[in-house]
Amino acid sequence: MSHLLCLSTFCKKMAEKGQIGQTPAMKNSTALIQANGLTKQFVSYKKEAGLKGTLKGFFNRESVVKTAVGQFDFEVQKGEIIGLLGPNGAGKTTLMKMFTGIIVPSAGELKVLGHNPWERSKDFRKKIALVMGQKSQLWWDIPAMDSFLLLQKYYEINDRDFKQRIDMMSELLDVKKLMHIQIRRLSLGERMKLELMASLLHSPEVLFLDEPTIGLDLVAQENIRQFIINYHKQNQCSIIITSHYMADVQALCQRLTLILDGKKGFDGPLTQFEKILGNEKVVSFTFEKAIDPLLPLWKGLDPKWNELNNQVELRIPENELRKISGQIIEQFPVIDFATEKMPIERVMKTLMNNPKLLSEYNA
Amino acid sequence: MMRNYWEIYKKFVSTSTTMAMSFRLPFVLLIVMDLCFYFTSLLTIDFIFNHIQHMGPWNRDQLMFFMAFMLLLDNLHMTFVSESFWELSMMLKTGQFDYVVLRPMNTLFSTFFRFFRPSTMLNFPIAVGVLIHYGLKIGLAPSAWALLPVFVILSFILLIQVEFIITTSMFWVIDGLGINFLRMQFQKLARWPNFVYASMPRRVFTLIFPILVIGSAPVSFLIDQSKWYWPLGLVTSIIVLGFVLSFLWTTGIRRYESASS
Amino acid sequence: MNSIPKWLETIRISISKVMAYRLNFLLQIIGPTLVFFFIKYNLWSSIYQGDRTILISGYTLTAMLAYHTWGLVVELLASGFTAMNLSEDIRLGRISTYLIYPFNFWEFHTASFIGFQITQVFIALVTFGAVALSGLIEVPMFTLLVKGFSYTLFISFLWFVMNYGIGLLAFWLEDTWILKVILMVISSFLSGAILPLDLFPAGLVEVLKWTPFPYLSYYPIKIFMGVEPNYLFAIGVMTGWMALITYCNHLVWKKGMKLYTAAGM
Structure with a gap:
């Protein structure tokens, strides 16, 4: 023993x-x-x-x-x-x-x-x-x-x-x-x-x-x-x-x-x-055709692309929501977009991947 | 309180019966299994006595009476408790025992009396018949006849106490199946009269772990009523084991770790 | 020939499994045999009342104890395997896995049996060594020993096909253990494991000769004790039974599979 x-x-x-x-x-x-x-x-x-x-x-x-x-x-x-x-x-x-x-x-x-x-x-x-x-x-x-x-x-x-x-x-x-x-x-x-x-x-x-x-x-x-x-x-x-x-x-x-x-x-x-990750909105865009996911615009927005690269989900700070979505709609052939609260699943996933966020919050 | 337990027990019996009846072939086979067992057990003694006159102090009919007594205990055991031992080892393995712990009643009761076997109960008259047959053959005294049912009950209590104590070790050794086989070994040991065993094991299994008391005490006394120390030993064993059991069981339940789902 | 590695691996896993459940193994397989022997040793000593000169059906106390000691070795070697997994596989629907594997159900279970049997040979040998040292038996000539062990291993296959057959009935029967116990109770009595057949009425023994039972215990024990039977007859009867049971198992399996695939159980 x-x-x-x-x-x-x-x-x-x-x-x-x-x-x-x-x-x-x-x-x-x-x-x-x-x-x-x-x-x-x-x-x-x-x-x-x-x-x-x-x-x-x-x-x-x-x-x-x-x-x-x-x-x-x-x-x-x-x-x-x-x-x-x-x-x-x-x-x-x-x-x-x-x-x-x-x-x-x-x-x-x-x-x-x-x-x-x-x-x-x-x-x-x-x-x-x-x-x-x-x-x-x-x-x-x-x-x-x-x-x-x-x-x-x-x-x-x-x-x-x-x-x-x-x-x-x-x-x-x-x-x-x-x-x-x-x-x-x-x-x-x-x-x-x-x-x-x-x-x-x-x-x-x-x-x-x-x-x-x-x-x-x-x-x-x-x-x-x-x-x-x-x-x-x-x-x-x-x-x-x-x-x-x-x-x-x-x-x-x-x-x-x-x-x-x-x-x-x-x-x-x-x-x-839900607020642990800051005041952010999740916005999803659907495009007419495939878009290059490597453009600098997506950086920092935690993009989640679908396989065809014609749909993306972004996390956008509330105060920049207007500006950024405006840019996207102007630059790309958007056919649909929707905004929602941060789904709790994503909060969980993010937290599990980086437990640090929690300790920061608790502090 | 007692009435409530009686009500619960009635439900145990009725649900067990409903389930047993829905499997018809096993229902019949169980009866056959027990009868095979009774028959070969008695035949073994019969064959041995074709070649000898006495075994220890007893003759053929006395030994047959002893065996009949043990078979009747086996019948009660099979009917009232036996299935629960096997279920318990399964429940501990699967974590299903959680529900036993959750219910607001005595866990010893709900663990060991949960499953009732109606099919073996149908063999009860046969087991009793065999016992009476050999009782008549050895010419039991009227007082012995009167005490017989009491002894059957007392011996049954001691038997199940011994078995519950053995079974409690399942809380420490999760593989309960092996414990069940161990338990059956002790049953086998008790199925021969105490004088068969050499002095060391006889003393251990009479005084320390009293499995030989289960059968030998009542039958020795019924045959020779001057041996008053036997029933005294039987009752003492029941009382002592009662305390041991309740202590071990409470400790065991606290050890329960509940298989993760 | 590429199925040999599959067999070897299955045998290996089967041995590991036996060892993993060590306590279980000890309590389930070895314990009962030892207790059974302990009871018989005491019982017969008491029947003879320690007198080494009395004869019962030609057995002195020494011979009677030797008979049961060999019985212990034979039991360990021949009849430990219970094939319990087999009925569980069927009852819990795990059989589908085998239908997909490139390794058949019977192959898997036969290989498991062989793996189990390897551990049993080891245990039986240790037991034999112990009882030889204890002086309970006379150590036979080497050739006799080899004959006895080979014969007993042959019986273990007869036990296997019987247990396999009962296990297969799980297609129809919720609790195959009941049948197993019935087989055990009847066979331990009729095979001479409890009492030497010499104590049985002669007429009964004559009938038993045509059943598989006496060959399971009485014959191998006698071989070890130096009384060799008519091997041709003994092996003949056993092979006959083995062939018959194997054929029945095959039919039962086919029927069971039809039921299984049709109804999805």
Whole structure:
């Protein structure tokens, strides 16, 4: 065993005793979720390819400690919808699992609805729900309704509430006919609707959605989003959603938290996030014929050309918008142009390619 | 509280039954599988006793009674818990266990009693019939008949406690399939009376890890009711293992790392 | 001839896989065999009550223990491979990959089997060394040893085609493990792995001669113990069964493929 491993188990033990990672005072005790210095580390073993490596590994394993989430501070107020955004492997799911008490943090402090999630008190578990886009809580071989009835017993929901919620949600989601069909015969989109329903039967105070729209087509994504918006309007529960589809976040969230490599990159309102790159507009032009993309005019405008070189997307500072577009229209055979706000996808991409921008912003 | 668990259990049974019934051939094959197992187990003893008179202190019918007792336990085990062990190893591997952890109820209960096998239950009368048959042959006392069902239940409890404890190691060793095979090895060990084993393993498996108590305790006592220390040992084992299990299980759940999706 | 590298690579990967799941391998394949042996050792010692002079069906305690010790070696060498992957491949629809690869499904699984078998030979040899040193068995002449090992390796192929056949039923059957357990329960009893066939009623043994079962355990054990059977008859019956089962597997595969490609499962 390497020293690192010993260190991490040591940390873990200390954390369980609550001796490290304590920040003196919690800033706001009314917060629904409050995390300070939250950290999770995993230990795994190296495996080398090939027979020789396998033989070596058989007798002597080398361990690797990976920090999935490091020193994460986070706060959520009642009724908020928050988007956790980040590339694959950034630590979003690990965070969600800590919030819901599925895994125990290695260090740091965490309170959700006033509970330590990993103590998993029954009371706590009744107040939360987790939907995972990649896993299913519904039973593959039986209709959703059977799973719902089982969940009714799990959460001790009385018959009247149960019936009323089923009616309300199946109406909203348009799944009345699907509830009596075996899950394995349904499409992914249909299944996802039922997954959502299953998680909301007990009317949780906090809903955790881990990539709820993953793999769905655009229409299905839109349906799910619309449902979440309506449901939130009616029930005012808090929602934490992870996704790598920006459209989810744009449609649903007032606030957004960006995670890169297990650390928080940005935390604030969506509108502010868009402004990180300065006050710029995205303008796209379509030309009658191919244009030389190497002309000096494009420099500094972050041009994105299509393959035929007859269409370009530019980032233009707002104060130069008139001047530059005027020039382009004069010099080239423009047949169409359009301007839009900086799409969040591009903001993300730019940020991921240059994390410096963020630290500048945060400073 | 108890009523709620009973309600949940009824749902477990009904969903398991719905699922089992939708696969008709496996449903029938499971019954055949168990019957093959009962039959060859009894036949093995029968063939051995064609050549000898006694094994340890017991004669043919007494050993047959012991085997019948163990087969009945196996039947209960197959019906009520067996499938859950295999499901657990899968759930840990796929991360599906997340949902078990999320639900507001006792995780030991929802892990191990989730899957019910209706097909094996159909063999229950056969297993009971065989036990009664050999019970009559060895001439059990009326008091022994009265205690028999109690002992079946107590032994079943000890058996599943032992198995739950073994299974808890799945939280440390993610490859749960291997653990399931290990568990089955212990079942096999317990399927012979304690006196078969040499003194060292006998002591270890009676006093430290009491798998031999499961069958040997009740049957030894039922045959000779002066051996009061056997039922006492059985009850003590259940109590001690109960504590060990609840400690290990809580520790295990905290170790759970949840496979990444 | 350019398929040889494919076979070699598959065999190599199969060995790596076995080694990678080392704990699993230990608990699944070796553990059961050892525990089984441990039980039998204790059981028979207790039946003979430690008396080395008693004879049961011609076996002294020493001979009975030697019988079961050889049984351990034979079991490790012949019947470890479970072909579990095979049904999983079918059930999870991974079979499509093989339809695209220039390497057939049966080739892949046979190569996996051979890779597995190589590790088993190694383990069986180590076990043989250990039991030879422990004095539980008399170490036979070299030629007999070679005959015994070759015969047992031959049986491992019979086991393979049987397991392969059951695995293929995954086209129709959700849980092929049930059939596997049935085969295991029946064969371990009828093959003489639990009790030497000499303890069985004579009439039953006569019938069993025409089934594949006794050749799986009783015969190889006897060879190791120096009692050589009529090889021609034994190999003849086994080859017959092997040919029959292989042919059935071929038919089952063809039918399964039709189902698979037609319905997309």
